[in-house]
Amino acid sequence: MSLRELDPKTVHDAVQAGSAVIIDVREPREFATERLHGASLHPLSTFDPQSIPVDKTRDVILQCGSGKRSMDALQRCEAAGVAITAHLKGGLMAWKAAGLPTVTIDPATGQVIDPK
Template sequence: MPRTKPIQGLTPSEVKELLDQRAIVLVDVREPSEYAGERIHGALNFPLSTFDPAALPGGGRRPVVFHCGSGKRSAGAIERCQAAGVNIGVHLAGGIGAWRDAGLPTIRFDPATGAVLDVR
């Protein structure tokens, strides 16, 4: 049985700083329609519905940090990784909702115009 470690939640400001330093790979585990509607700059999309821990980027210098809408699905992704022996244990606490509440920028799709907006 793989050894699990406690799930660590980072604050939005901690994740933003690590992204700015290019020190992490941010992985969004929400569904493609959610990701298309609004996302964090630089986040990759690995939906939880088709999630495969073995397909995650690995072996690099930058650790993977998960995020979702509120933190529940990203915690689930961590549990799946740990069960598969993939050593990932960090996520954005509160998800993209906490990110927005902190006033951090996102990319949004405007369905009325089809425009992609850089929202600050």
């Protein structure tokens, strides 16, 4: 398997087109504060490659805050023989630097803000 590092725009476009899903490997507190729309949480601290829902019709793309943990999770998938081969290069930081939207919580009201 060839491990792929995808740029934020490529990931965004694939998710928007319905050809990819995002698995966030950060911890629950981080995920609750800010996340990518539609991402599923599978924290690296309890990460089990076998528990990731692999959908043969869509790419599964791993994501974290900076790309370090998602690469770790990607290597764990490869070692376990799980067919997940891509992650978001630069993670959430690169996503935000590219001007792409995130789901956040308004600290004043506790309301979820999801610009999609």
